[in-house]
Amino acid sequence: MSSERLETPGRGAGFVDLVRSRFLLKLLVSKELKVRYRGSVLGLLWSYVKPGVQFVVFYVALGVFLNLEQSDSNPRGLPNYAIYLFSGIVLINFFTEALGNASRSIVGNGGLIKKIYLPRQLFPVASVWVSGVHFVPQILILLVACLFNGWRPGVLEVAAALGGFVIVGLLATGLGLLFGAVNVYFRDAENLVDMLLMIATWASPVLYSWVMVRNKLGETAFNLYQLNPITVGVETFHFAFWLPTTDGAEQIPPHLLSVWLPVGLAISAAVLLFGQFVFRRLEGRFAQEL
8 A cells, every 4th residue: 555645736835845946936037027028128227217207206296395305494304305215115116016916926827837837836936036136226226325325334224124125025925925826716816916005105104204103193003003014124224224324313113123123024924924825725726727
């Protein structure tokens, strides 16, 4: 009698497959980049153009018209608001692109999934990696702007920035796995993701100061606000890139690095595990449903 264990057809080994199939993951990332810019004149330069236009619109609307930028006539505004704004935009753009593409990755690659077997979770993870490639030129622009404004990197600032990026990356991957799997069965998931992405920019202190939230909501509600991992990620980016360019008088959220950074990492890791659990439960019928 055979002692070999039977496994569900079409069901992978989870995160282990990412290590085993890392070369295939690299090929999928390269393929996505080539397909996305096929026939495009600017190509990868769109990674600069899109956030640049977004930054200009928000800066003029909020920094100039709504007086969020500090000036002689508005001493209560935020100093170096341009850097404050852009440091939040680059991170939120990474999240929105990663989650938006990952949630559509299984359906978008349905033709390939129906023809051959390969670890399904490679598709949403590859989408997150592609967003990481687009993140690099944006962060380089931010670094140059910070250096021109007197920023000098310290170990604490670098660690905070890496922590914030990991938080958002884990969250985007976990939600991408979750909605990518659910989207195969219920295409309404795409619309739900679009609504979440629309809210994401405004639900974190990308465009405004966290102090405004605390003053309006009070301490208890503000602590609930801080449970959003994207909020923690954006605040760590502000701590790492924007705060050193100011005179040091600006406030940071209480216990940001000692409490909220570990909490954000824990919540994002939990979302990643839950997303992988749901993905593995549903992936066995992807080919039939597609």
